[in-house]
Amino acid sequence: MARIGIIGSEGRMGLAIASVLEDSEHTMAGGVDRDEQAFDLAKQSDVLVDFSAPGALSANLQAACDAGVPLLIGTTGLVDSHHEAINEAGKDIPVLQTGNTSLGVTLLAHLVKEAAARLSDDWDIEVLEMHHRMKVDAPSGTALLLGEAAAKARNVELSANSESGRDGHTGARERGAIGFAALRGGTVAGDHSVIFAGEQERITLSHSAENRMIFARGAVRGAAWLIGREAGRYTMEDVLGI
Template sequence: MARIGIIGSAGRMGQAIAEVLRTGEHTVAGGVDAGDNVANLAEQSDALVDFSSPAALEGNLHAALGAGIPLVIGTTGLGEGHHTDIDNAARVVPILQTGNTSLGVTLLAHLVKEAASRLGPDWDIEIVEMHHRLKVDAPSGTALLLGEAAAEGRGIELASHIESGRGHEFGGHTGARAEGAIGFAALRGGTVAGEHSVILAGEQERLTLSHSAENRLIFARGAVKAAQWLIGRPAGRYTMQDVLGL
């Protein structure tokens, strides 16, 4: 029975993970939030799951390294420096970082990559996401994950092909859609747990691949499955696709 430590235990995801652990075969080793001692939690855990904040990532990585245990990172809004830190830590311990721990979204990303590869650049790609009114980052980590999958399928870099924020001024002229762009639209409102659609628009036809999250427990179950899967793995940087064997 694995002992899972929760970083960001008071947050929505932290509470959902604790609920999944209470009803499953694993146990909650404990939880920490801002100002708490992560190193102590790491020493009591077989794996850590982090849904806290980008500012806390460095300390959380150090705690996992100090205890020599795996870390699942579900925190979104990470920058280039954060990913460099993750790469360095993954040389010592197994780390899985993802913008979405849902098993359904993981399969969706796989399908998006396949579709983008097989349909080719003549099909325009737009990614539309909607979340609750309190979400602070946009596009969502999941939308970016899907964008990366589409870019990988096309053999291009997402960073140089992103198109978002059209129409900053009401009724303004934004110009035609850039050729080869991967567009993003972020909607916020209500209590939506997460809606993502990838639209591939060709001549006289469209293909839409989508995923609807009805409850945060789907992300919590995926995070727990990822943590369990990481235990005993060699050091390295892993993805949710590795967990599903894709």
């Protein structure tokens, strides 16, 4: 049984995780939200989950490191400096950072990596995602996770090989580029498709989230898995053993 502390406890994901914990073998150690420090929460938790905001990440990493507890980060919209800070924290504690805690999406990313590794770059890759009207970042963290899986399989940097926001006279598509398209509307929890478009044939790998609870259940499983691990940076693929 794990005592799980929730950073961002009043947000959509924080409330969903609290709901999952009510019906699990684990317990909620407590929660903090906007402008609240996580250090006291870290001291009374076996593991922390962070679904707050990018601007709070540095302080949350410091709180976890100071208390010596693992941290699962599900916050999206991170930039290079955030990932550098996560790598640094991983020298002292176990840290799992992911753009999506769904076990199904984790398997999808694995399948995308397998497909990209076996198909040459004359197969164009497009990542299509749709979320609810309130989502503030695009492409979604999950879309980027899927794009990174494809880029890694092709041994290229996603930042230097991606296309998004096409509008107007854009010219021909760059060979080997990984494209992104983001749709927003309604109450969609999250739909993602990765399209491999070749000569006269296409392969589409897709995942549809019907309810936010799938992310909460995955976050709880990932957080519990982190307890007792050696310091380092982990992924949801590590949780599934793939």
